[in-house]
Amino acid sequence: MNIKHLMMFAGLVVTTMSPLAAAGSKANQAPSHEPQQIVSFAKDVEKYAAAQGARAFIIARVGRPEKDLPKGIKFTHTAVAIYSDITLDSGEVIQGYAIHNLYQKDGELEKSQLITDYPVDFFWGAYDLKAGIIIPTQEIQTRLIELISSGKDKLLHNERYSVLSNPLNSQFQNCTEYTLDLLNAAIYQTTDVSKLKTNASAYFTPQRVHTSGFKLMLGSIFQDDITTKDHKGKVATATFTTIAKYLNQYDLVTSMVTYYSDGTTQAIDG
């Protein structure tokens, strides 16, 4: 390959990746759906969870077309929703779900922050109006609520972000790994990260990411929020579905479904 070919290749790669880099930080991207649809869907999700009696549940959205997602990955963002008293500026107190998220920092995608938002915020940029919902057993819900209301959830946050973070060690963290860490902190009643990772290694099976080493290499070169430094051998990461399987395997789930905008649900295979 001569210099000319190399330059053409570099140009092609940069051209291809530029819009993709933006895909990871879509702070100003227009929503894929009409605002009223999003507002209505977000409220329906809340009502569905409330009807199940869920005071705490795992919630997920899909931000990209399914065909663009690696095999086995159904959702792109996961967090914990807690039934809350929400005091408005007017002083009125209403009830609904507050969602406790780990989000990438705007303009610093290799770092993250913890942000509480609400269902309409959560689904604002969703590609498909469907929600992943895992309702843990009451005991786990109680412990999650306790963890978050005590502020100890902050102790589990690792600011170093990677889209493909390895959930079995603490080098990097993404939104789903943070959710897994919250769950394991609730299960094992500890915020000792080394203990949590030891237990995750023993009992949690992450999703193998079926992507070539070449693509991973390019991703890590061109995007700050992609690295595989924390993986040895095959790359595997936490997903909404693997969390569902994990909780289901150990009898810690009341229900786990995909909720669609027409009000129907589909059980998630455990």
Place this chain on the structure above:
Amino acid sequence: MKLINTLVVLSLSCTTFILHAEGSVNHSAQASKHSVLAVTEGLVSTAKVASVVVAAPLIVVGGTSLVTGSAIAESGNKIKSSHAHDGPLVISEKTVTADPAPNQIIIIQNNQTNKTDLENKE
């Protein structure tokens, strides 16, 4: 030419994986979203949040009580609802949204101040 074709295929195939990077994007901070929601009020009520606390029931698990308001500790492994939120969980018809990001709220506030100043001068 064959080489170029190969490179194009390789480059395009990168998209499949990298698009996955949508991941943890914060939509609560979008200034545009707040503007849109502000004019969507015909259907729903949107409201800004002053504070949020867990509307936890009075729960007792394994002797550890989760306290919201007055607590009554009970031993055993029961989960018990509070008086405040007993029965079905109620969801308000109001739609709440997080405020814009700190840098965006400063811009919005400054714009509002400038607009008010202009109106006062006129």
